Amino acid sequence: xxxxxxxALGAWIDFPEERDLAPAVRAxxxxxxxxxxxxxxxxxxxxxxxxxxxxxxxxxxxxxxRFFHLQGATIELVDKLPExxxxxPLDLGNPLTLAEARRTMxxxxxxxxxxxxxxxxxxxxxQLWYVYGHNRLLVAQLLASGVPVYIKKAFEPGxxxxxxxxxxxxxxxxxxxxxxxxxxxTRIVLDERIRLARNTLLWEHGPLTLRLEGDLSLAEALRIxxxxx
Amino acid sequence: MGRxxxxxxxxxxxxxxxxxxxxxxxxxxxxxALRTAxxxxxxxxxxxxxxxxGFLKAHRALWRFRPGAPFKPWLLRIVANEARNRRRxxxxxxxLALQAAGEAASGDAAPSPxxxxxxxxxxxxxxxxxxxxxxxxRETIALRYFLDLSEAETAAALGVRPGTVKSRLSRALERLxxxxxxxx
Numbered sequence: 001x002x003x004x005x006x007x008a009l010g011a012w013i014d015f016p017e018e019r020d021l022a023p024a025v026r027a028x029x030x031x032x033x034x035x036x037x038x039x040x041x042x043x044x045x046x047x048x049x050x051x052x053x054x055x056x057x058x059x060x061x062x063x064x065x066r067f068f069h070l071q072g073a074t075i076e077l078v079d080k081l082p083e084x085x086x087x088x089p090l091d092l093g094n095p096l097t098l099a100e101a102r103r104t105m106x107x108x109x110x111x112x113x114x115x116x117x118x119x120x121x122x123x124x125x126x127q128l129w130y131v132y133g134h135n136r137l138l139v140a141q142l143l144a145s146g147v148p149v150y151i152k153k154a155f156e157p158g159x160x161x162x163x164x165x166x167x168x169x170x171x172x173x174x175x176x177x178x179x180x181x182x183x184x185x186t187r188i189v190l191d192e193r194i195r196l197a198r199n200t201l202l203w204e205h206g207p208l209t210l211r212l213e214g215d216l217s218l219a220e221a222l223r224i225x226x227x228x229x
Numbered sequence: 230m231g232r233x234x235x236x237x238x239x240x241x242x243x244x245x246x247x248x249x250x251x252x253x254x255x256x257x258x259x260x261x262a263l264r265t266a267x268x269x270x271x272x273x274x275x276x277x278x279x280x281x282x283g284f285l286k287a288h289r290a291l292w293r294f295r296p297g298a299p300f301k302p303w304l305l306r307i308v309a310n311e312a313r314n315r316r317r318x319x320x321x322x323x324x325l326a327l328q329a330a331g332e333a334a335s336g337d338a339a340p341s342p343x344x345x346x347x348x349x350x351x352x353x354x355x356x357x358x359x360x361x362x363x364x365x366x367r368e369t370i371a372l373r374y375f376l377d378l379s380e381a382e383t384a385a386a387l388g389v390r391p392g393t394v395k396s397r398l399s400r401a402l403e404r405l406x407x408x409x410x411x412x413x
Binding site: 006010015016018025103 | 251259273279281293347352358371409
């Protein structure tokens with residue numbers, strides 16, 4: 001048996017007759033559109049809110065004083081955060097299992113040997129979320145390498161930002177006063193005061209940028225972050 | 230008449246919401262998507278569903294498609310995953326089947342000289358030996374030779390690294406020769 005025979009055999013395999021899939025694909029894309037339109041309206045509404053908020057804050061008082069970069073994320077120190085009303089709980093996307101995440105993500109989802117299996121996993125189209133306990137701990141994984149800034153985090157001078165190293169890569173620990181999370185492409189403001197009002201560790205791991213949020217000290221956050229492999 | 234758009238341009242336009250551009254990509258790759266899905270799912274209806282769902286999922290995932298990367302292996306990976314999921318949930322083993330006797334190879338009016346060289350008895354012998362192989366071995370050989378996919382494309386469809394395909398293929402061919410009683 002040689003490779004030529006195998007190539008020739010391909011011509012004799014009983015493949016299904018080729019059908020034009022384009023009409024069905026187009027119809028299904030069209031039928032999915034209303035939902036996307038609604039989503040777009042929400043995004044636009046949130047974006048408008050963000051813009052309104054931005055305008056509500058006098059530019060001189062919201063100047064960027066300093067910033068830190070991670071892949072896919074920028075952390076900005078501003079002298080004044082916008083006043084926004086507490087948002088509804090953040091939608092973490094569609095639930096899925098770890099096996100599904102491993103099968104479908106374009107990156108290898110990291111898991112923590114310290115925390116074990118998450119109680120809930122979901123995918124919001126950009127980030128893979130792990131929820132431990134009743135939202136006690138949140139971990140988001142974003143394939144950030146080579147993508148434009150996706151997450152923007154703004155914080156006030158009262159917030160403490162500590163540069164850290166996690167498994168040899170850069171990270172920052174935000175603690176203390178308020179900080180906000182922006183989804184950069186849409187300028188959506190996610191008010192974290194109500195949802196978490198807790199400390200956050202952002203760090204890089206290979207092509208990923210991870211975010212850990214919870215009532216954690218720096219030492220605890222680092223211990224958990226280092227266990228993600 | 231302008232030159233036909235290449236994949237890169239079509240993907241860029243599809244990302245901006247151009248449905249016609251995406252339809253062109255569907256037309257360009259529906260054949261290979263369907264055959265890939267069929268080799269993995271082992272059933273024509275499942276293969277068609279997997280190919281269709283694969284195109285839909287690829288469309289939804291276009292935002293994370295790396296600009297300049299080849300579209301075909303990326304799409305085949307998605308379609309192959311869909312096909313694999315269907316085969317698993319049906320609890321079915323995929324098996325190869327030959328066209329009914331008397332049908333021309335690949336529906337052509339006349340088989341290609343290479344295809345014609347392979348006699349009926351030899352075809353049956355080869356397919357029977359392939360069907361005795363493990364699913365992984367059979368898939369690797371079928372994707373690489375029947376569909377003439379490159380090693381990178383085969384790797385994408387199998388969900389493995391390109392380097393793995395070479396070694397996997399070599400072992401699969403050894404086992405096929407053993408099944409055929411042809412010493413290695």
